[in-house]
Amino acid sequence: MALDKQLSAAAAVAQLRSGMTLGIGGWGPRRKPMSLVREILRSDLKDLTVVSYGGPDVGMLCAAGKVKKLVFPFVTLDAIPLEPYYRKARESGAIEVMELDEGMYEWGLRAAGMRMSFLPTRVGLATDVLAKNPSIKTIASPYADGEVYVAMPALKLDAALLHVNEADRLGNTLVCGADTFFDHLYARAAGHCYVSTEVLRERFELDAETAKLNPFERYLVTGVVHAPGGAHPTYMGPDYGWDMEHFKRYNASAGEEGGWRQYVEEFVAPGEAEYLARVGGAEKISKLKLPVF
Amino acid sequence: MTDVTLAELMIVAASEAWRDNGEVLASGITTIPRLGASLAKLTHSPELLMTDSEAFLVSEPVPLGPRGDYKPRYEGYMSFDRVFECVWGGKRHAMIGPTQIDRWGQTNLSAVGDYAKPKSAVLGVRGLPGNSICHINSLFVPNHGPRVFVGGEVDMVSGVGYKPERWGPGMKRDYVDLRLIVTDLCVLDFGGPDHAIRVKSLHPGVGFEQVQAATGFPLLQAEGMGETPLPTAEQLAIIRRLDPHNLRGAVLKNNPPARKAA
Numbered sequence: 001m002a003l004d005k006q007l008s009a010a011a012a013v014a015q016l017r018s019g020m021t022l023g024i025g026g027w028g029p030r031r032k033p034m035s036l037v038r039e040i041l042r043s044d045l046k047d048l049t050v051v052s053y054g055g056p057d058v059g060m061l062c063a064a065g066k067v068k069k070l071v072f073p074f075v076t077l078d079a080i081p082l083e084p085y086y087r088k089a090r091e092s093g094a095i096e097v098m099e100l101d102e103g104m105y106e107w108g109l110r111a112a113g114m115r116m117s118f119l120p121t122r123v124g125l126a127t128d129v130l131a132k133n134p135s136i137k138t139i140a141s142p143y144a145d146g147e148v149y150v151a152m153p154a155l156k157l158d159a160a161l162l163h164v165n166e167a168d169r170l171g172n173t174l175v176c177g178a179d180t181f182f183d184h185l186y187a188r189a190a191g192h193c194y195v196s197t198e199v200l201r202e203r204f205e206l207d208a209e210t211a212k213l214n215p216f217e218r219y220l221v222t223g224v225v226h227a228p229g230g231a232h233p234t235y236m237g238p239d240y241g242w243d244m245e246h247f248k249r250y251n252a253s254a255g256e257e258g259g260w261r262q263y264v265e266e267f268v269a270p271g272e273a274e275y276l277a278r279v280g281g282a283e284k285i286s287k288l289k290l291p292v293f
Numbered sequence: 294m295t296d297v298t299l300a301e302l303m304i305v306a307a308s309e310a311w312r313d314n315g316e317v318l319a320s321g322i323t324t325i326p327r328l329g330a331s332l333a334k335l336t337h338s339p340e341l342l343m344t345d346s347e348a349f350l351v352s353e354p355v356p357l358g359p360r361g362d363y364k365p366r367y368e369g370y371m372s373f374d375r376v377f378e379c380v381w382g383g384k385r386h387a388m389i390g391p392t393q394i395d396r397w398g399q400t401n402l403s404a405v406g407d408y409a410k411p412k413s414a415v416l417g418v419r420g421l422p423g424n425s426i427c428h429i430n431s432l433f434v435p436n437h438g439p440r441v442f443v444g445g446e447v448d449m450v451s452g453v454g455y456k457p458e459r460w461g462p463g464m465k466r467d468y469v470d471l472r473l474i475v476t477d478l479c480v481l482d483f484g485g486p487d488h489a490i491r492v493k494s495l496h497p498g499v500g501f502e503q504v505q506a507a508t509g510f511p512l513l514q515a516e517g518m519g520e521t522p523l524p525t526a527e528q529l530a531i532i533r534r535l536d537p538h539n540l541r542g543a544v545l546k547n548n549p550p551a552r553k554a555a
Contacts, residue, residue: 027373073417074419086414091410091411099418100418101420102419103377103381103422103423104422121381122426122427123427125426125461126456126460126464127453128451147463179347181372292359
Protein backbone atom coordinates (compact mmCIF):
# COMPACT_ATOMS: atom_id res chain seq x y z
CA MET A 1 0.00 0.00 0.00
CA ALA A 2 1.38 3.36 -1.03
CA LEU A 3 0.46 4.96 2.25
CA ASP A 4 2.26 2.47 4.44
CA LYS A 5 4.98 4.60 6.04
CA GLN A 6 6.25 1.98 8.45
CA LEU A 7 9.98 1.38 8.41
CA SER A 8 12.67 0.22 10.80
CA ALA A 9 14.70 2.63 12.91
CA ALA A 10 17.77 1.67 10.89
CA ALA A 11 15.95 2.43 7.63
CA ALA A 12 14.82 5.81 8.98
CA VAL A 13 18.34 6.73 10.10
CA ALA A 14 19.70 5.54 6.74
CA GLN A 15 17.69 8.36 5.15
CA LEU A 16 19.63 10.95 7.19
CA ARG A 17 22.96 12.42 6.09
CA SER A 18 25.98 13.80 7.88
CA GLY A 19 25.85 17.57 8.18
CA MET A 20 22.05 17.68 8.43
CA THR A 21 20.04 19.83 10.83
CA LEU A 22 17.93 17.55 13.03
CA GLY A 23 15.12 18.69 15.31
CA ILE A 24 14.41 16.39 18.25
CA GLY A 25 10.98 16.64 19.91
CA GLY A 26 10.05 16.36 23.57
CA TRP A 27 11.34 18.53 26.42
CA GLY A 28 14.39 17.84 28.63
CA PRO A 29 13.95 14.30 29.98
CA ARG A 30 10.37 14.05 28.66
CA ARG A 31 9.06 12.10 25.63
CA LYS A 32 12.33 12.01 23.72
CA PRO A 33 12.64 9.71 20.65
CA MET A 34 15.48 7.84 22.34
CA SER A 35 15.29 4.69 20.23
CA LEU A 36 15.94 6.84 17.14
CA VAL A 37 18.72 8.67 18.97
CA ARG A 38 20.31 5.32 19.88
CA GLU A 39 20.08 4.30 16.22
CA ILE A 40 21.97 7.48 15.30
CA LEU A 41 24.59 6.56 17.92
CA ARG A 42 24.99 3.21 16.09
CA SER A 43 25.34 4.94 12.70
CA ASP A 44 28.29 6.74 11.13
CA LEU A 45 26.39 10.04 10.92
CA LYS A 46 28.43 13.06 12.05
CA ASP A 47 28.65 16.86 11.94
CA LEU A 48 24.99 17.19 12.89
CA THR A 49 23.29 20.42 13.88
CA VAL A 50 20.96 19.37 16.68
CA VAL A 51 17.92 21.53 17.52
CA SER A 52 16.44 20.52 20.86
CA TYR A 53 14.84 21.49 24.16
CA GLY A 54 17.66 19.32 25.37
CA GLY A 55 17.77 16.26 27.59
CA PRO A 56 19.71 12.99 27.34
CA ASP A 57 19.26 13.10 23.54
CA VAL A 58 21.67 16.02 23.41
CA GLY A 59 24.01 14.56 26.04
CA MET A 60 24.35 11.22 24.25
CA LEU A 61 24.83 12.74 20.79
CA CYS A 62 27.49 15.06 22.25
CA ALA A 63 29.22 12.16 24.03
CA ALA A 64 29.34 10.23 20.76
CA GLY A 65 30.90 13.18 18.92
CA LYS A 66 27.94 13.47 16.53
CA VAL A 67 27.23 17.14 17.19
CA LYS A 68 28.85 19.98 15.28
CA LYS A 69 26.43 22.63 16.44
CA LEU A 70 23.71 22.75 19.09
CA VAL A 71 20.67 25.04 18.85
CA PHE A 72 19.07 25.05 22.30
CA PRO A 73 17.57 26.97 25.22
CA PHE A 74 18.70 24.43 27.87
CA VAL A 75 19.94 20.91 28.43
CA THR A 76 18.79 19.14 31.61
CA LEU A 77 17.66 15.85 33.13
CA ASP A 78 15.39 17.79 35.57
CA ALA A 79 15.98 15.74 38.74
CA ILE A 80 19.66 15.76 37.77
CA PRO A 81 19.77 19.41 36.73
CA LEU A 82 23.11 19.44 34.91
CA GLU A 83 23.37 17.07 31.90
CA PRO A 84 26.85 15.55 32.30
CA TYR A 85 27.85 14.95 28.68
CA TYR A 86 26.45 18.26 27.46
CA ARG A 87 28.62 19.95 30.11
CA LYS A 88 31.72 18.09 28.99
CA ALA A 89 31.16 19.03 25.36
CA ARG A 90 30.30 22.63 26.18
CA GLU A 91 33.14 23.20 28.66
CA SER A 92 35.75 21.71 26.33
CA GLY A 93 34.59 23.95 23.50
CA ALA A 94 33.88 20.87 21.36
CA ILE A 95 30.56 22.14 19.98
CA GLU A 96 29.34 25.34 18.36
CA VAL A 97 26.26 26.73 20.06
CA MET A 98 23.27 28.88 19.19
CA GLU A 99 21.78 29.45 22.63
CA LEU A 100 18.24 30.83 22.56
CA ASP A 101 15.43 31.76 24.89
CA GLU A 102 12.78 29.01 25.03
CA GLY A 103 10.23 31.26 23.36
CA MET A 104 12.61 32.56 20.67
CA TYR A 105 13.33 28.94 19.84
CA GLU A 106 9.61 28.24 19.53
CA TRP A 107 9.26 31.32 17.32
CA GLY A 108 12.08 30.05 15.09
CA LEU A 109 10.34 26.68 14.58
CA ARG A 110 7.02 28.43 14.00
CA ALA A 111 8.56 30.74 11.39
CA ALA A 112 10.00 27.73 9.55
CA GLY A 113 6.65 25.95 9.57
CA MET A 114 4.93 29.06 8.23
CA ARG A 115 7.61 29.40 5.52
CA MET A 116 8.56 32.82 6.91
CA SER A 117 12.16 34.04 7.11
CA PHE A 118 11.62 35.40 10.64
CA LEU A 119 9.04 36.35 13.26
CA PRO A 120 9.33 39.44 15.46
CA THR A 121 9.57 39.31 19.23
CA ARG A 122 10.75 41.49 22.09
CA VAL A 123 12.43 38.47 23.66
CA GLY A 124 16.22 38.43 23.49
CA LEU A 125 16.68 42.21 23.45
CA ALA A 126 19.23 43.58 25.95
CA THR A 127 20.66 40.10 26.59
CA ASP A 128 23.80 38.31 25.46
CA VAL A 129 21.67 35.98 23.34
CA LEU A 130 21.96 38.64 20.65
CA ALA A 131 25.59 39.46 21.48
CA LYS A 132 26.61 35.80 21.15
CA ASN A 133 24.54 35.26 17.99
CA PRO A 134 25.41 38.16 15.68
CA SER A 135 23.49 36.43 12.88
CA ILE A 136 20.26 37.34 14.69
CA LYS A 137 19.18 40.84 13.65
CA THR A 138 16.69 43.37 14.97
CA ILE A 139 13.95 45.10 12.98
CA ALA A 140 11.93 48.27 13.55
CA SER A 141 8.16 48.23 13.41
CA PRO A 142 6.98 49.92 10.19
CA TYR A 143 4.05 51.40 12.13
CA ALA A 144 3.85 54.60 14.16
CA ASP A 145 5.23 52.95 17.31
CA GLY A 146 8.59 52.28 15.63
CA GLU A 147 9.44 49.71 18.28
CA VAL A 148 12.59 47.67 17.70
CA TYR A 149 12.16 43.89 17.83
CA VAL A 150 14.32 40.82 17.46
CA ALA A 151 13.76 39.30 14.02
CA MET A 152 13.92 35.67 15.15
CA PRO A 153 15.12 33.73 12.09
CA ALA A 154 13.35 30.56 10.97
CA LEU A 155 14.87 27.35 12.35
CA LYS A 156 14.49 25.15 9.29
CA LEU A 157 15.07 21.46 9.90
CA ASP A 158 16.20 18.85 7.41
CA ALA A 159 14.49 16.24 9.54
CA ALA A 160 12.49 16.00 12.76
CA LEU A 161 12.54 13.02 15.13
CA LEU A 162 9.52 12.60 17.40
CA HIS A 163 8.12 9.95 19.73
CA VAL A 164 4.37 9.48 20.20
CA ASN A 165 2.01 7.20 22.13
CA GLU A 166 0.19 5.84 19.11
CA ALA A 167 0.47 5.99 15.33
CA ASP A 168 -0.95 4.19 12.35
CA ARG A 169 0.80 3.13 9.15
CA LEU A 170 -0.47 6.21 7.34
CA GLY A 171 1.37 8.51 9.71
CA ASN A 172 -1.55 9.59 11.87
CA THR A 173 -0.38 10.15 15.46
CA LEU A 174 -1.71 10.58 19.00
CA VAL A 175 0.11 12.26 21.88
CA CYS A 176 -1.63 11.39 25.15
CA GLY A 177 0.58 12.96 27.83
CA ALA A 178 -0.43 15.93 29.94
CA ASP A 179 1.68 18.26 27.78
CA THR A 180 2.32 17.78 24.05
CA PHE A 181 5.25 20.26 24.17
CA PHE A 182 6.15 21.66 20.72
CA ASP A 183 6.32 18.52 18.61
CA HIS A 184 3.83 19.86 16.08
CA LEU A 185 6.17 22.75 15.32
CA TYR A 186 9.11 20.41 14.65
CA ALA A 187 6.93 18.42 12.24
CA ARG A 188 6.00 21.61 10.40
CA ALA A 189 9.54 23.02 10.38
CA ALA A 190 11.10 19.87 8.91
CA GLY A 191 11.59 18.65 5.37
CA HIS A 192 11.11 15.11 6.65
CA CYS A 193 9.59 13.89 9.89
CA TYR A 194 10.23 10.48 11.40
CA VAL A 195 7.92 9.39 14.19
CA SER A 196 8.59 6.50 16.54
CA THR A 197 5.60 5.14 18.41
CA GLU A 198 4.76 3.04 21.46
CA VAL A 199 1.75 1.48 19.72
CA LEU A 200 1.38 0.98 15.96
CA ARG A 201 -2.07 0.45 14.39
CA GLU A 202 -3.01 -0.53 10.87
CA ARG A 203 -5.40 2.41 10.51
CA PHE A 204 -6.84 4.61 13.23
CA GLU A 205 -10.55 4.34 13.91
CA LEU A 206 -10.98 6.99 16.59
CA ASP A 207 -13.83 8.56 18.51
CA ALA A 208 -13.98 12.35 18.46
CA GLU A 209 -12.47 12.78 21.95
CA THR A 210 -9.45 10.65 21.09
CA ALA A 211 -9.04 12.35 17.71
CA LYS A 212 -8.40 15.60 19.63
CA LEU A 213 -5.12 14.06 20.79
CA ASN A 214 -3.82 14.17 17.20
CA PRO A 215 -1.11 16.88 17.27
CA PHE A 216 -0.39 17.35 13.53
CA GLU A 217 -1.41 16.05 10.11
CA ARG A 218 -0.13 12.83 8.57
CA TYR A 219 1.04 14.63 5.41
CA LEU A 220 3.92 15.92 7.56
CA VAL A 221 5.08 12.39 8.41
CA THR A 222 7.67 10.64 6.23
CA GLY A 223 8.17 7.47 8.23
CA VAL A 224 6.73 5.62 11.22
CA VAL A 225 8.93 3.40 13.41
CA HIS A 226 7.34 0.95 15.83
CA ALA A 227 9.36 1.38 19.03
CA PRO A 228 7.70 0.25 22.28
CA GLY A 229 9.70 1.69 25.16
CA GLY A 230 11.25 4.02 22.62
CA ALA A 231 11.32 7.03 24.95
CA HIS A 232 13.18 5.16 27.71
CA PRO A 233 14.84 6.43 29.91
CA THR A 234 12.71 9.59 29.49
CA TYR A 235 9.18 10.26 30.79
CA MET A 236 6.46 8.98 28.45
CA GLY A 237 3.18 10.06 30.01
CA PRO A 238 0.81 8.38 30.61
CA ASP A 239 2.52 5.10 29.62
CA TYR A 240 5.60 5.20 31.86
CA GLY A 241 7.76 7.50 33.97
CA TRP A 242 11.44 8.34 33.60
CA ASP A 243 13.94 5.72 34.78
CA MET A 244 15.78 7.51 37.59
CA GLU A 245 18.06 4.56 38.26
CA HIS A 246 19.12 4.53 34.64
CA PHE A 247 19.70 8.29 34.64
CA LYS A 248 21.89 7.92 37.74
CA ARG A 249 23.89 5.21 36.05
CA TYR A 250 24.25 7.31 32.89
CA ASN A 251 25.20 10.38 34.92
CA ALA A 252 27.79 8.44 36.92
CA SER A 253 29.34 7.06 33.72
CA ALA A 254 30.41 10.57 32.77
CA GLY A 255 32.66 10.69 35.81
CA GLU A 256 34.33 7.35 35.11
CA GLU A 257 37.36 6.69 32.94
CA GLY A 258 36.00 5.25 29.68
CA GLY A 259 32.50 5.60 31.10
CA TRP A 260 30.82 6.58 27.86
CA ARG A 261 32.44 3.71 25.95
CA GLN A 262 31.21 1.30 28.60
CA TYR A 263 27.71 2.76 28.46
CA VAL A 264 27.67 2.32 24.67
CA GLU A 265 28.99 -1.24 24.86
CA GLU A 266 26.46 -2.22 27.48
CA PHE A 267 23.32 -0.44 26.26
CA VAL A 268 23.66 0.93 22.74
CA ALA A 269 25.86 -1.31 20.61
CA PRO A 270 23.91 -4.57 21.15
CA GLY A 271 20.81 -3.13 19.42
CA GLU A 272 17.37 -1.98 20.54
CA ALA A 273 15.91 -5.38 21.44
CA GLU A 274 18.88 -6.06 23.67
CA TYR A 275 18.65 -2.49 25.08
CA LEU A 276 15.10 -3.12 26.24
CA ALA A 277 16.11 -6.44 27.78
CA ARG A 278 19.07 -4.91 29.61
CA VAL A 279 17.04 -2.08 31.12
CA GLY A 280 14.60 -4.63 32.50
CA GLY A 281 12.17 -5.41 29.68
CA ALA A 282 8.87 -3.97 28.49
CA GLU A 283 7.06 -5.08 31.63
CA LYS A 284 9.44 -3.18 33.90
CA ILE A 285 9.38 -0.08 31.69
CA SER A 286 5.57 -0.06 31.75
CA LYS A 287 5.72 0.00 35.55
CA LEU A 288 8.12 2.95 35.87
CA LYS A 289 6.25 5.38 38.13
CA LEU A 290 5.09 8.65 36.62
CA PRO A 291 7.04 11.56 38.13
CA VAL A 292 5.35 13.67 40.81
CA PHE A 293 6.12 17.35 40.29
CA MET B 294 9.24 29.26 68.22
CA THR B 295 12.83 28.19 68.60
CA ASP B 296 12.46 25.42 66.03
CA VAL B 297 11.68 27.75 63.11
CA THR B 298 14.19 27.24 60.30
CA LEU B 299 15.82 29.79 58.02
CA ALA B 300 14.21 28.01 55.07
CA GLU B 301 10.78 28.62 56.60
CA LEU B 302 11.57 32.28 57.20
CA MET B 303 12.67 32.55 53.54
CA ILE B 304 9.42 30.93 52.38
CA VAL B 305 7.44 33.60 54.21
CA ALA B 306 9.71 36.33 52.80
CA ALA B 307 9.27 34.88 49.29
CA SER B 308 5.49 34.80 49.65
CA GLU B 309 5.51 38.59 50.10
CA ALA B 310 6.72 38.97 46.49
CA TRP B 311 3.27 37.91 45.26
CA ARG B 312 1.23 40.27 47.46
CA ASP B 313 -1.06 42.62 45.52
CA ASN B 314 -0.03 41.26 42.11
CA GLY B 315 -3.64 40.67 41.05
CA GLU B 316 -4.70 37.69 38.95
CA VAL B 317 -1.37 36.48 37.56
CA LEU B 318 0.29 33.12 37.23
CA ALA B 319 2.56 32.64 40.27
CA SER B 320 5.56 30.52 39.25
CA GLY B 321 7.88 29.69 42.10
CA ILE B 322 10.66 27.53 40.66
CA THR B 323 12.30 25.08 43.08
CA THR B 324 11.27 24.29 46.63
CA ILE B 325 11.40 27.58 48.56
CA PRO B 326 9.97 29.85 45.83
CA ARG B 327 7.20 27.30 45.12
CA LEU B 328 6.29 27.11 48.80
CA GLY B 329 6.38 30.91 48.92
CA ALA B 330 3.92 31.20 46.04
CA SER B 331 1.74 28.49 47.58
CA LEU B 332 1.71 30.28 50.93
CA ALA B 333 0.80 33.56 49.22
CA LYS B 334 -2.18 31.92 47.51
CA LEU B 335 -3.38 30.28 50.72
CA THR B 336 -3.07 33.46 52.82
CA HIS B 337 -2.98 37.02 51.47
CA SER B 338 -3.47 36.50 47.70
CA PRO B 339 -6.07 33.82 46.83
CA GLU B 340 -6.55 35.42 43.39
CA LEU B 341 -3.18 34.03 42.18
CA LEU B 342 -3.15 31.30 39.53
CA MET B 343 -0.94 28.27 40.10
CA THR B 344 -0.12 25.04 38.29
CA ASP B 345 0.61 21.50 39.40
CA SER B 346 4.17 22.18 38.11
CA GLU B 347 3.39 20.05 35.07
CA ALA B 348 0.55 21.13 32.81
CA PHE B 349 -2.63 21.95 34.76
CA LEU B 350 -3.96 24.94 36.67
CA VAL B 351 -5.02 24.05 40.19
CA SER B 352 -7.36 25.93 42.51
CA GLU B 353 -5.34 24.86 45.56
CA PRO B 354 -1.51 24.63 45.72
CA VAL B 355 -0.30 21.06 45.31
CA PRO B 356 1.81 19.67 48.18
CA LEU B 357 5.42 18.82 47.34
CA GLY B 358 6.64 15.26 46.85
CA PRO B 359 4.66 12.01 47.00
CA ARG B 360 1.05 12.96 47.66
CA GLY B 361 -0.56 9.80 49.02
CA ASP B 362 -4.25 9.97 48.25
CA TYR B 363 -4.22 13.75 47.69
CA LYS B 364 -5.98 14.62 44.42
CA PRO B 365 -4.99 17.89 42.73
CA ARG B 366 -7.92 20.27 42.29
CA TYR B 367 -7.76 21.12 38.62
CA GLU B 368 -9.31 24.33 37.34
CA GLY B 369 -7.73 24.60 33.90
CA TYR B 370 -4.85 23.86 31.57
CA MET B 371 -1.40 25.45 31.34
CA SER B 372 0.94 23.55 29.01
CA PHE B 373 4.35 24.99 28.18
CA ASP B 374 2.82 26.41 25.02
CA ARG B 375 0.27 28.29 27.14
CA VAL B 376 2.93 29.38 29.64
CA PHE B 377 4.79 31.10 26.78
CA GLU B 378 1.60 32.88 25.73
CA CYS B 379 1.08 33.91 29.35
CA VAL B 380 4.67 35.20 29.54
CA TRP B 381 4.40 37.31 26.39
CA GLY B 382 1.10 38.76 27.61
CA GLY B 383 2.74 39.73 30.89
CA LYS B 384 0.36 37.96 33.30
CA ARG B 385 2.97 36.20 35.37
CA HIS B 386 5.33 36.67 38.30
CA ALA B 387 8.15 34.13 38.38
CA MET B 388 10.76 33.61 41.08
CA ILE B 389 13.84 31.65 40.00
CA GLY B 390 17.38 31.11 41.26
CA PRO B 391 20.01 32.28 38.77
CA THR B 392 23.70 31.40 38.96
CA GLN B 393 24.83 35.06 38.91
CA ILE B 394 23.14 38.43 39.55
CA ASP B 395 24.68 41.87 38.96
CA ARG B 396 23.97 45.37 40.32
CA TRP B 397 21.59 46.05 37.41
CA GLY B 398 19.47 42.97 38.16
CA GLN B 399 20.81 41.15 35.11
CA THR B 400 20.94 37.39 35.62
CA ASN B 401 22.94 34.45 34.25
CA LEU B 402 21.81 30.83 33.99
CA SER B 403 23.92 29.94 30.96
CA ALA B 404 27.65 29.66 31.55
CA VAL B 405 30.26 30.92 34.01
CA GLY B 406 33.60 32.07 32.63
CA ASP B 407 34.62 32.44 29.00
CA TYR B 408 31.58 31.80 26.82
CA ALA B 409 33.49 29.86 24.16
CA LYS B 410 34.97 27.48 26.72
CA PRO B 411 33.14 28.04 29.99
CA LYS B 412 34.50 27.10 33.38
CA SER B 413 31.00 25.90 34.19
CA ALA B 414 28.19 25.22 31.74
CA VAL B 415 24.94 25.61 33.66
CA LEU B 416 21.44 24.98 32.23
CA GLY B 417 21.24 27.43 29.35
CA VAL B 418 19.37 30.75 29.23
CA ARG B 419 16.06 28.83 29.43
CA GLY B 420 13.16 31.33 29.58
CA LEU B 421 15.07 34.13 31.30
CA PRO B 422 15.31 36.51 28.31
CA GLY B 423 11.55 36.26 27.81
CA ASN B 424 10.48 36.28 31.44
CA SER B 425 12.65 39.26 32.32
CA ILE B 426 11.45 41.49 29.47
CA CYS B 427 7.76 40.51 29.66
CA HIS B 428 6.56 40.25 33.25
CA ILE B 429 7.27 40.66 36.98
CA ASN B 430 10.23 38.69 38.31
CA SER B 431 11.82 38.01 41.68
CA LEU B 432 14.98 36.11 42.45
CA PHE B 433 16.01 33.49 44.96
CA VAL B 434 19.55 32.98 46.28
CA PRO B 435 20.19 30.16 48.78
CA ASN B 436 23.91 31.01 49.07
CA HIS B 437 24.37 34.79 49.27
CA GLY B 438 28.00 35.49 48.31
CA PRO B 439 30.20 37.37 45.84
CA ARG B 440 30.17 34.46 43.37
CA VAL B 441 26.44 34.99 42.94
CA PHE B 442 26.31 38.79 43.41
CA VAL B 443 29.17 39.57 41.06
CA GLY B 444 31.22 42.76 40.96
CA GLY B 445 30.92 43.54 37.25
CA GLU B 446 28.34 42.32 34.77
CA VAL B 447 27.21 38.71 34.91
CA ASP B 448 29.23 36.52 32.55
CA MET B 449 26.36 35.88 30.13
CA VAL B 450 23.36 38.17 30.39
CA SER B 451 20.43 35.74 30.23
CA GLY B 452 17.78 37.83 31.98
CA VAL B 453 17.62 41.58 31.30
CA GLY B 454 17.99 44.27 33.93
CA TYR B 455 18.22 48.02 34.31
CA LYS B 456 21.61 48.69 32.68
CA PRO B 457 20.93 51.57 30.27
CA GLU B 458 23.79 50.72 27.90
CA ARG B 459 22.11 47.39 27.12
CA TRP B 460 19.05 49.09 25.68
CA GLY B 461 19.26 50.50 22.17
CA PRO B 462 16.95 53.13 20.67
CA GLY B 463 13.39 51.90 20.13
CA MET B 464 13.69 48.90 22.49
CA LYS B 465 10.77 48.80 24.92
CA ARG B 466 11.77 48.25 28.51
CA ASP B 467 8.46 49.30 30.08
CA TYR B 468 7.61 45.73 31.11
CA VAL B 469 10.85 45.03 33.00
CA ASP B 470 9.74 44.80 36.62
CA LEU B 471 12.16 43.27 39.11
CA ARG B 472 10.74 43.05 42.62
CA LEU B 473 12.48 41.08 45.38
CA ILE B 474 15.63 39.06 45.88
CA VAL B 475 15.23 36.62 48.76
CA THR B 476 18.56 35.28 50.02
CA ASP B 477 19.75 33.31 53.04
CA LEU B 478 20.95 36.61 54.59
CA CYS B 479 18.34 39.20 53.69
CA VAL B 480 15.62 40.50 51.40
CA LEU B 481 16.67 42.97 48.69
CA ASP B 482 14.63 45.16 46.38
CA PHE B 483 15.28 47.48 43.43
CA GLY B 484 13.93 50.62 45.09
CA GLY B 485 17.08 52.79 45.01
CA PRO B 486 17.90 55.54 42.47
CA ASP B 487 17.76 54.11 38.93
CA HIS B 488 16.56 50.81 40.42
CA ALA B 489 19.69 50.37 42.57
CA ILE B 490 19.53 47.34 44.82
CA ARG B 491 18.72 47.98 48.50
CA VAL B 492 18.55 45.84 51.59
CA LYS B 493 14.89 45.80 52.53
CA SER B 494 15.22 43.61 55.61
CA LEU B 495 17.93 41.60 57.35
CA HIS B 496 17.29 38.09 58.60
CA PRO B 497 17.53 37.75 62.41
CA GLY B 498 21.13 37.98 63.61
CA VAL B 499 22.50 39.27 60.28
CA GLY B 500 24.11 42.73 60.01
CA PHE B 501 24.23 45.07 57.00
CA GLU B 502 28.05 44.92 56.89
CA GLN B 503 27.91 41.15 56.66
CA VAL B 504 25.56 41.37 53.68
CA GLN B 505 27.70 44.04 52.04
CA ALA B 506 30.82 41.92 52.50
CA ALA B 507 29.07 39.01 50.77
CA THR B 508 28.04 41.17 47.78
CA GLY B 509 30.29 42.18 44.88
CA PHE B 510 28.76 45.66 44.48
CA PRO B 511 27.71 48.46 46.85
CA LEU B 512 24.30 48.07 48.49
CA LEU B 513 21.92 50.71 49.78
CA GLN B 514 19.81 50.48 52.91
CA ALA B 515 16.08 50.90 52.39
CA GLU B 516 14.31 53.44 54.56
CA GLY B 517 13.07 51.60 57.60
CA MET B 518 15.27 48.60 56.90
CA GLY B 519 14.22 46.16 59.58
CA GLU B 520 14.32 42.51 60.48
CA THR B 521 12.70 39.90 58.23
CA PRO B 522 9.67 38.66 60.14
CA LEU B 523 9.56 35.16 61.57
CA PRO B 524 6.72 32.94 60.35
CA THR B 525 3.50 33.05 62.33
CA ALA B 526 2.05 29.86 63.76
CA GLU B 527 -0.58 29.88 61.00
CA GLN B 528 2.05 30.28 58.27
CA LEU B 529 4.16 27.48 59.75
CA ALA B 530 1.19 25.13 59.85
CA ILE B 531 0.46 25.82 56.17
CA ILE B 532 4.10 25.36 55.18
CA ARG B 533 4.27 22.03 57.00
CA ARG B 534 1.08 20.85 55.36
CA LEU B 535 2.34 21.86 51.88
CA ASP B 536 5.71 20.19 52.41
CA PRO B 537 5.00 17.01 54.38
CA HIS B 538 8.34 15.41 53.41
CA ASN B 539 10.34 18.45 54.59
CA LEU B 540 12.01 19.03 51.22
CA ARG B 541 12.58 22.60 52.45
CA GLY B 542 14.96 21.17 55.05
CA ALA B 543 17.35 20.04 52.31
CA VAL B 544 17.69 23.39 50.50
CA LEU B 545 20.14 25.14 52.84
CA LYS B 546 23.31 23.53 54.10
CA ASN B 547 22.67 21.96 57.56
CA ASN B 548 19.12 23.40 57.57
CA PRO B 549 19.99 26.24 60.00
CA PRO B 550 17.51 27.84 62.42
CA ALA B 551 15.92 31.18 61.55
CA ARG B 552 17.76 32.86 64.39
CA LYS B 553 21.39 31.87 64.82
CA ALA B 554 22.29 30.53 68.25
CA ALA B 555 24.05 33.27 70.28
